[in-house]
Amino acid sequence: MADQAASARNPSSPFASARGHHVAVRVPDYAEAKGWYTEKLDFRVVAEWSWAALQLAYLAPPDDDDFYVELFGGGNPDPGTYYTNVIDSLERPSYHHFALHVDSVDDTLAELDRRGVTIFGKPFDLKEINSRLALIGDPWGNMIELSERLS
Numbered sequence: 001m002a003d004q005a006a007s008a009r010n011p012s013s014p015f016a017s018a019r020g021h022h023v024a025v026r027v028p029d030y031a032e033a034k035g036w037y038t039e040k041l042d043f044r045v046v047a048e049w050s051w052a053a054l055q056l057a058y059l060a061p062p063d064d065d066d067f068y069v070e071l072f073g074g075g076n077p078d079p080g081t082y083y084t085n086v087i088d089s090l091e092r093p094s095y096h097h098f099a100l101h102v103d104s105v106d107d108t109l110a111e112l113d114r115r116g117v118t119i120f121g122k123p124f125d126l127k128e129i130n131s132r133l134a135l136i137g138d139p140w141g142n143m144i145e146l147s148e149r150l151s
Contacts, residue, residue, distance in 0.1 A: 106123060
């Protein structure tokens with residue numbers, strides 16, 4: 001990161017074994033959501049199960065077994081607010097997005113555009129974290145950040 005020193009690691013913390021594992025995404029239509037994530041983002045279905053009248057799945061990126069998107073599908077969820085741009089999405093406190101690292105934000109956006117994925121604005125560089133970023137949205141307004149490490 002540019003001009004910032006990260007806090008020291010703390011292996012003696014009682015939470016030292018904590019690692020990122022998954023993010024849960026609530027969707028009204030399980031089959032449609034599973035199709036969108038597998039067809040548009042090439043995610044793979046790792047596991048599927050039912051719970052409390054919902055259908056759930058762990059989906060993993062094409063070549064990553066360390067991070068999952070957990071789909072919660074079915075029922076009648078409140079549709080919430082569907083944002084059409086990032087600035088408006090910053091107005092209310094809540095879950096905002098999850099991020100995926102990619103080798104090239106621009107190349108990834110070109111393919112996602114070809115696949116008909118909603119893209120929120122143009123990519124931008126954020127020197128404070130040495131990254132090029134862009135945001136996309138699934139059909140239910142869940143935002144996904146794409147992040148590329150700058151040299």
